[in-house]
Amino acid sequence: MKKIKINLKEFLETILPHPKLFEILTLAQNISKKRKEFLYFAGGVVRDYLLKKIYKKKVSKAKDIDLVLQGDLKSFLKEILKELKGEILFESQFLTYKVKINLNEKDFLIDFITARREIYEDISKLPIVFPSNFRDDILRRDFTINALIIGLSPPYEGILIDLVDGINDLERGLIKPLHLNSFIDDPTRIFRGIRYKVRFGFNFSEEFFLALKRCFEKEALKRLSGTRLANELKLYLNKEPEKNLKTLLITTLELKIFENSGIKTDKNILNSLVSLLKDLKEELTEREREKFFLLGLVNPEFVDGFYRLGFLESEIKELMKYVELIKKALPNWEILSLWEKIKIFEKIPPTYLLVLSLHFPSTKKEVIKFLKDYRKVRPELTGEELKELGIKEGKEIGKILELLRKEKIEGKIRNREDEKNLVIRFLLNKSET
Numbered sequence: 001m002k003k004i005k006i007n008l009k010e011f012l013e014t015i016l017p018h019p020k021l022f023e024i025l026t027l028a029q030n031i032s033k034k035r036k037e038f039l040y041f042a043g044g045v046v047r048d049y050l051l052k053k054i055y056k057k058k059v060s061k062a063k064d065i066d067l068v069l070q071g072d073l074k075s076f077l078k079e080i081l082k083e084l085k086g087e088i089l090f091e092s093q094f095l096t097y098k099v100k101i102n103l104n105e106k107d108f109l110i111d112f113i114t115a116r117r118e119i120y121e122d123i124s125k126l127p128i129v130f131p132s133n134f135r136d137d138i139l140r141r142d143f144t145i146n147a148l149i150i151g152l153s154p155p156y157e158g159i160l161i162d163l164v165d166g167i168n169d170l171e172r173g174l175i176k177p178l179h180l181n182s183f184i185d186d187p188t189r190i191f192r193g194i195r196y197k198v199r200f201g202f203n204f205s206e207e208f209f210l211a212l213k214r215c216f217e218k219e220a221l222k223r224l225s226g227t228r229l230a231n232e233l234k235l236y237l238n239k240e241p242e243k244n245l246k247t248l249l250i251t252t253l254e255l256k257i258f259e260n261s262g263i264k265t266d267k268n269i270l271n272s273l274v275s276l277l278k279d280l281k282e283e284l285t286e287r288e289r290e291k292f293f294l295l296g297l298v299n300p301e302f303v304d305g306f307y308r309l310g311f312l313e314s315e316i317k318e319l320m321k322y323v324e325l326i327k328k329a330l331p332n333w334e335i336l337s338l339w340e341k342i343k344i345f346e347k348i349p350p351t352y353l354l355v356l357s358l359h360f361p362s363t364k365k366e367v368i369k370f371l372k373d374y375r376k377v378r379p380e381l382t383g384e385e386l387k388e389l390g391i392k393e394g395k396e397i398g399k400i401l402e403l404l405r406k407e408k409i410e411g412k413i414r415n416r417e418d419e420k421n422l423v424i425r426f427l428l429n430k431s432e433t
């Protein structure tokens, strides 16, 4: 076990996102000393602090703080909450607590974790956990670079503990699992490893590939639940810098992770997906963007992939209905007018429309233009103004609005005057017939 003395004050100044957190941590530190229970930082904060030291890189302040206690966490938290305003927001089956602490009118969220041991009874299933000591808690972790801890209280106050040669791997830039069955126990670690590799520009160690091979042999990725698989992939989109998305997906493809998870996809689809996501960022809500991302990963010729990512039968059926709709229109696509195409696009929700444009590239340019522009085109004349011009309420208003939109999109009318003239022509035509 490697033990290195560190400057705790400097560590805290580097990682803490707010100066007021010092007070909370000092209190936690004092309570743990009084109770003689070892309190320490683990995971991302320790890794990022060392990254900063080793590579002199600018590392952002901790977004979430993981504090681990080797002891009775529930009663420890009770003591803290006697001294500070706050509440336990969530208690998980893994002996963890999300706690909101209010200090001088400001709320802080801290994840408190019980030092624990994990037992994986079945491939790809969630573990059973038991309270344990810091050694077991280190050894349950995903990668050596995430298995470093810094003590806040005795017996290791101000000490960095490295049981697994994590500092060496940080220096060499290696993503190394703690043991070769790691991905059989929990295949989500593969996606985590890919994120760290790309985020830090590291390499996979030999052990990573060996563990991956074992995971494939046991078909562990196929046994990972759809929800867990989808959640990991969503982190590519939501947690990592946008510029990394393409590399994340291509790395996943090249390591044959999609294939071994039961998802058929290819490089062209992934490249096109990334560029569409970027191009249409402003046009989609967060939920639409997430849904498009997941649906877009799958080649629709192999529908099983959609089930694999946890989509509902009804959603898949709906998408397939639109696939048929486009397929029917495609043979005549070149001779359809722009307006006829728009009428088809309007029947399809934006998320599904984008998925179709990925797989039927001849529609792509117009789908993008539709989502960015055409669908937002509205006449300048208001309903009131149309009534004043002599348009009747009800069906007739609908008809003229549609005509105005069509002519505007086709570039035949440009301003209010043109619109008024069109309305007058419409009324004249009607009186003649």
Ligand code: ATP
Binding pocket: 042, 043, 044, 045, 064, 066, 140, 141, 142, 143, 146, 147, 186, 188, 189
């Ligand atoms: P970041 O948030 O920067 O991606 P992090 O390390 O803080 O990195 P979290 O997901 O918050 O990531 O996890 C905290 C720590 O918990 C990790 O550093 C790792 O030690 C451990 N951990 C998280 N998920 C797993 C897992 N699936 N298997 C083993 N250990 C894990």
